[in-house]
Amino acid sequence: MTQSATSPVRIEAVHAPDQPTPTPELEALYRGFEDELLVPLWTEIGDLMPAHPQSKATPHRWQWQTLLDLADRAGDLVPVGRGGERRAIALANPTLGGRPFATPTLWAAIQYLMPGEDAPEHRHTQNAFRFVVEGEGVWTVVGRDPVPMNRGDFLPQAGWNLHAHHNAAAKPMAWIDGLDIPFQYYTESQFFEFGRDEISDAERATPERSRSQRLWGHPGLRPVSVPGPMPASPLLAYRWADTDRALQDQLDLEDEGYAGTLELGHAAVRFTNPTTGGDVLPTIRTEFHRVRSGVETAPRQEVGSSVFQVFDGAGTVTVGDTTWSVTRGDLFVVPSWQPLSIRSEASASDSDSGALDLFRFSDSPIFESLNLARTSVSPALEGLPR
Structure with missing residues (x-):
């Protein structure tokens, strides 16, 4: 029996451990499977049920200065407006088939806005955020609330919120966008909708604090007028001064002999939703x-x-078997179940804090919701996940 020319299923009888002995009868059985679009588990179990995660993504690093140079060239050549919507240049993991995906679930891009430019209003179901490694002068307008963006600020934005950006400065500004585009793409759950072509004059104002920050940006306090949990954070900007102070306080407590750091010399904080204490976005941890x-x-x-x-x-x-030197702005990917270790070589000449500071985002909330999350921390990488 010959293989069907129209079936995408291809099954090969092979001499291999734990596989049935190839015979004409087995070949005929496999051709029958192909014709009926069936795949036997015994030929696929190693790929479908491996002993541990085997990500299709690979570790990779992008250097910030190279990204900035290319974004600047795009600023001269590529307009911002309806159709393209954003001058956003996505990181493409080298083993994900050329798709604009940093990992199988996460999108990361450098976005670049020229002086006086507006990125038009739209909304989408993808959860998103912006993080600013350098620069100032751009305002993101979310639900008609102008929110300033400055170095070190983290700005989350839940899905299906209308948003636009405008650059009120005299020079270009770049930042990184993070979204769950690949996750929604593969689960076929995404929606998109255009908003207004132009924002109003009132939204071009440049307030020091947005309305969301005035209502929600008070540590340990929430407005009684808005009871109950929300699925994503209503606070649209987490300011660098607060993040910096929290990290330094952990290290100071360590110096004084008190607990507080994640491990010796390693401080870490998580951005949280003030209505739940959980992650700021349903699918992204920051x-x-x-x-x-x-x-x-x-x-x-x-x-x-x-x-x-x-x-x-x-x-x-x-990351795994790959090692890089990194400096300000560089981005790198850690695929699922690849071991990560970081050595700080920072000094007062390249860091305001004298330490290596890193922003991180991950898809952890997805796996925790599905009870699939596991973590292993061990110098020898031995023992059961915990």
Whole structure:
């Protein structure tokens, strides 16, 4: 029996351990499976049910200066407006088939806005955020609330919120966008809708604090007028001054002999939803890490993938068998279950804090919701996940 020319299923009888002995009868059975679009588990189990996650993504690093140079050239050549919508240039993991996906679930891009430009209003079901590694002068307008963007600020935005951007400065500005585009793409759950072609004059105002920050940006306090949990954070900007202080306080407590750091010399904070204490977005976790100079973090493996951006300082990063030197702005990917360790080589000459500061986002909330999350932290990478 010959293979069907129209069936996408292809099954080969092979001489291999735990496989049936190839015979003409087995070949005929397999051709019957192909004709009826059937696949036997015994020929696929190693790929479908491996002993541990085997990500299709690979570790990779993008250097910030190269991204900035290319974005600047795009600023001269590519307009912002309906159709293209954003001058956003996505990171494409080298083993994901050329798709604009940093990992199988996460999108990361550099967005670039020229002086006086507006990125038009739209909305989408994809959850998103912006993180600013340098620059100021751009306002994102979410639900007609102008929100300033400055160095070190983290700006989450839940899906299906109308938003636009405008650059009120005299020079271009770049930042990174993070979204769950690949996750929604593969689960076929995405929606998109255009908003207004232009924002109003009132939305071009440049307030020091947005309305969301005035209502929600008070540590430990929430407005009684808005009871109950919300699925995503209503606070549209988390300011660098607060993040910086929280990280330094952890290291100061460590110096005084008190607990507070994630591990010796490694401070970390997570951005949270003030209505629940959980993650700011349903599908994306965001954190900030500070590693003292000379400290090397213990290798850590996690189910799910991450993207890091160096905010300040320099260091050496090892993901699986790949090692890079990184400096301010560089981005790198950690695929699922690949061990990550970071060595800080920061100094006062390249870091305001004197430490290696890193922004991180991951897909951890997805796996925690599905009870699939696992983490292993061990210098020898031995033992059961915990």
